[in-house]
Amino acid sequence: MRLAELSERSGVPTATIKYYLREGLLQPGRRVTATQAEYDDEHLRRLRLVRALIQVGGIPVAAAREVITAITDDSLDHHMRLGAAVWAIPHGPEPDEGDLSTSAARRTADTLLERLGWGFGREVGAQSPAYRMLIAGIATMDRLGYPCDVEHLSLYARSAAELASVDLDLVEEYEGEEQQVEAAVALTVLYEPVLLSLRRLAQAEESHRRFG
């Protein structure tokens, strides 16, 4: 398809598509004349993913490019590519290393991962954005007077593990390794607002049941 059709089918304006092409977020089309290129379903899929990252995830263009690079890195095996791509999705604020709450939070997180038997998480530990995001979150709760301990965190982690299992089942429904990696990134980002809203609805329901 030509640029105009790609724009129409993706709902992304042609000027934005050209910008994504310049920024390396979208692979170039197959050149057919000096001024025209041909695009296919892979471009359409990639465009949808880029929109998910930028519009829903609120991820800056440079960071989105890193995610895309990880997705298309043929030197990695499937698991590493999947991990590297989800890895590159930006997360919350970094832990404040000068703060006492941060060292305590790191101990709590390490105890938690050990207790859960999450060996992969322990192994990659310090380098993992999700691990640092967890530490920052625990430290913030502590500083604000709402400390959370390993017991409570384990309960949340158990639900998180169930969610991750559903996530991966969904990812496996996609055919092809690249599609699976793309889906893993997109579903990670797109399901976040859905999950947070379901938690609030479930809270209202549970609160109605207990106190209503």
Next chain:
Amino acid sequence: MRLAELSERSGVPTATIKYYLREGLLQPGRRVTATQAEYDDEHLRRLRLVRALIQVGGIPVAAAREVITAITDDSLDHHMRLGAAVWAIPHGPEPDEGDLSTSAARRTADTLLERLGWGFGREVGAQSPAYRMLIAGIATMDRLGYPCDVEHLSLYARSAAELASVDLDLVEEYEGEEQQVEAAVALTVLYEPVLLSLRRLAQAEESHRRFG
């Protein structure tokens, strides 16, 4: 305690505390002289909550004031006060009412709530920010080519219900109705980054198990 001590114990600069007082986010202290007021543990607690909302939740001052108003509204019973406060926490983007995906998403959400037996959610439906956030999330996934159906959503909702049960158990550990309402608001906001990071860690773990 005086303003200086409240600042020291909360870690909030005195200028910020004065701003919160002017904006009605913090209840006034007990005036002891023309220029000095006395503050107590309730002020300390409220300050922590305001910081959780504004710093972690990224919630604008006006919206934080609405949450605080709901917390302190004596005309509501406990459940309603709890619901109203959590309700007032801002959420994601509103659903785009002009879009076909939105009407389809509303049908999906309604079927989901009915199937889950979440009668309270259905009843308050259209007015609930969490319900609208859910619809916006489902519609976005559909528009971006990652449609989610009631079956998949039910699986996420089941985990969300478990999370909500842990949340409410935590809330009930606080004594006093106002403390419980404050805790419900704070824990809703503060656990969001923790949950999202645990989900990503769990994904890495599960992916390692399946493909590693």
